[in-house]
Amino acid sequence: xxxxxxxxxxxxxxxxxxxxxxxxxxxxxxxxxxxxxxxxxxxxxxxxxxxxxxxxxxxxxxxxxxxxxxxxxxxxxxxxxxxxxxxxxxxxxxxxxxxxxxxxxxxxxxxxxxxxxxxxxxxxxxxxxxxxxxxxxxxxxxxxxxxxxxxxxxxxxxxxxxxxxxxxxxxxxxxxxxxxxxxxxxxxxxxxxxxxxxxxxxxxxxxxxxxxxxxxxxxxxxxxxxxxxxxxxxxxxxxxxxxxxxxxxxxxxxxxxxxxxxxxxxxxxxxxxxxxxxxxxxxxxxxxxxxxxxxxxxxxxxxxxxxxxxxxxxxxxxxxxxxxxxxxxxxxxxxxxxxxxxxxxxxxxxxxxxxxxxxxxxxxxxx
Numbered sequence: 256x257x258x259x260x261x262x263x264x265x266x267x268x269x270x271x272x273x274x275x276x277x278x279x280x281x282x283x284x285x286x287x288x289x290x291x292x293x294x295x296x297x298x299x300x301x302x303x304x305x306x307x308x309x310x311x312x313x314x315x316x317x318x319x320x321x322x323x324x325x326x327x328x329x330x331x332x333x334x335x336x337x338x339x340x341x342x343x344x345x346x347x348x349x350x351x352x353x354x355x356x357x358x359x360x361x362x363x364x365x366x367x368x369x370x371x372x373x374x375x376x377x378x379x380x381x382x383x384x385x386x387x388x389x390x391x392x393x394x395x396x397x398x399x400x401x402x403x404x405x406x407x408x409x410x411x412x413x414x415x416x417x418x419x420x421x422x423x424x425x426x427x428x429x430x431x432x433x434x435x436x437x438x439x440x441x442x443x444x445x446x447x448x449x450x451x452x453x454x455x456x457x458x459x460x461x462x463x464x465x466x467x468x469x470x471x472x473x474x475x476x477x478x479x480x481x482x483x484x485x486x487x488x489x490x491x492x493x494x495x496x497x498x499x500x501x502x503x504x505x506x507x508x509x510x511x512x513x514x515x516x517x518x519x520x521x522x523x524x525x526x527x528x529x530x531x532x533x534x535x536x537x538x539x540x541x542x543x544x545x546x547x548x549x550x551x552x553x554x555x556x557x558x559x560x561x562x563x564x565x566x567x568x569x570x571x572x573x574x575x576x577x578x579x580x581x582x583x584x585x586x587x588x589x590x591x592x593x594x595x596x597x598x599x600x601x602x603x604x605x606x607x608x609x610x611x612x613x614x615x616x617x618x619x620x621x622x
Contacts, residue, residue: 257306257407261313269300269307270319276302278330278355279323280413284393284406285342291479291486293342296393301410308406312396317346327352332413334358334372340443354441355434357416363433364423368575376412379419384408427573432600439599446476449544454496458546465546466539467531468499474530478523488518502531547590557614558589564608580605588617 260269273279280301285293298309298317311317323329324347331351333339335358340351361370366378373384391402398406424430450472451457451465460468472495479486490498490513503509506528513519513527550558562576562585569576580588580601587594588609597605597617606616 257308257403260307260309263315263319266309266314266317266319269309270323273300273302273320273323274326274329276329278302278332278414278417280410280417281331281333281339282406282409282413283339283342285338286392286394287338289485290483292344292483293338294394295342295345297398297406298343299406299410301413303414304411306407306410308403310396312394317343318348320346321348324351329353330355330417332357332417334375334409334413334416337440337444340441344443351441351443352438354437355417355421356437356440357413357420359436359440360416360420360424360433362575362578363429363436364420364427365573368578372409375416380412380415382412384412435599446473448542450476452544452546454492454546455549457496458548460546462543462545463535464499466535466543468495469543470530470535470539471495471499474527478526482520482523484518484520488516489523490516490519498531544592547586547592550586550589554589557612558585560612561585561589561608561614564611565605568604568608588614591615593617 258269260266280299282299283293283295284297284299285295287293295311295317298311298320300307300309309317324331324343330353332355334356336354336356340347340354343351357372357375358370361375362368366375370378373386376382376384385401385405385408387401387405389405391399393402421430424433447453449469451469454468457465457468475486475489475495479489482489494512494516498509498512503512506524509528509531510521510524513524562582565580565585566576569579572579581596584594584596588597588605594617602617609616
């Protein structure tokens with residue numbers, strides 16, 4: 256059974272209860288179809304087998320929970336928490352601390368990358384969970400009995416998983432590594448500094464075009480957040496390329512082009528036009544890096560050797576190679592470029608592998 260929280264007063268009481276807990280199992284249900292930001296539909300919390308289901312549609316702002324989320328000394332046990340952290344952002348103005356992500360922990364515990372909650376519960380606890388309500392409408396009220404059961408189950412087993420995974424991490428000496436990755440995950444995703452790098456085939460474009468493409472992609476990201484629509488609804492990637500390659504004659508022509516996109520808000524036409532045609536300035540060029548050329552020659556050989564060494568080291572540690580360093584990181588290092596993903600525990604490990612190849616240590620990005 257669960258406790259249904261649907262008033263500000265009940266939420267305040269729950270916050271006080273959670274503040275005195277040794278740790279909290281936590282999950283969310285949300286919808287993210289027509290918006291940039293997840294629409295929070297439900298927050299599930301569990302302490303010592305007691306489950307609370309918080310209805311944010313009736314409780315109002317969840318600010319009462321912010322002090323709980325901000326406490327680093329109060330573990331919040333979640334599974335695959337990256338999107339949940341974003342969904343909870345309105346209630347975490349002071350930040351989200353103390354995350355223990357069971358999916359991250361499972362990878363460090365030698366159970367494989369990206370393992371799902373149902374499988375983890377089955378493998379470690381021998382409990383079979385239903386999967387049927389994953390894509391149901393969580394904004395609907397009242398929630399069905401099946402939805403409520405599913406929501407309870409999503410947090411009911413997190414405490415036991417925390418203990419079992421914690422024991423494995425301790426035996427493997429990877430508690431600190433897991434904590435570091437969980438802390439990074441809790442900070443939320445940061446938009447890439449070089450979003451134009453996703454357009455790999457455009458590496459031959461002149462630098463000026465690439466800078467303009469990056470400016471356009473940065474504008475789309477900020478506008479999508481501002482108007483709360485999926486970024487590709489404003490304009491998709493082929494449209495972005497076309498706007499830089501063949502700019503419209505004026506704002507009216509720009510509006511005509513964007514009329515074919517799924518959801519560009521007309522009120523943003525003038526702002527986009529300004530971003531499209533304004534002269535490049537120092538801010539545009541400050542940290543710009545051109546799209547890397549395809550790996551070839553010495554750089555390609557360096558990448559292959561580094562990939563093989565990292566795979567060997569990962570096997571010795573019983574870790575997925577992609578957890579130690581994904582391909583994109585290895586390619587970046589092979590080019591001698593900085594990568595924010597080489598900080599922390601990976602920095603020492605990768606420095607050893609680079610040194611073995613006679614290469615300099617991984618360059619750290621500017622703070």
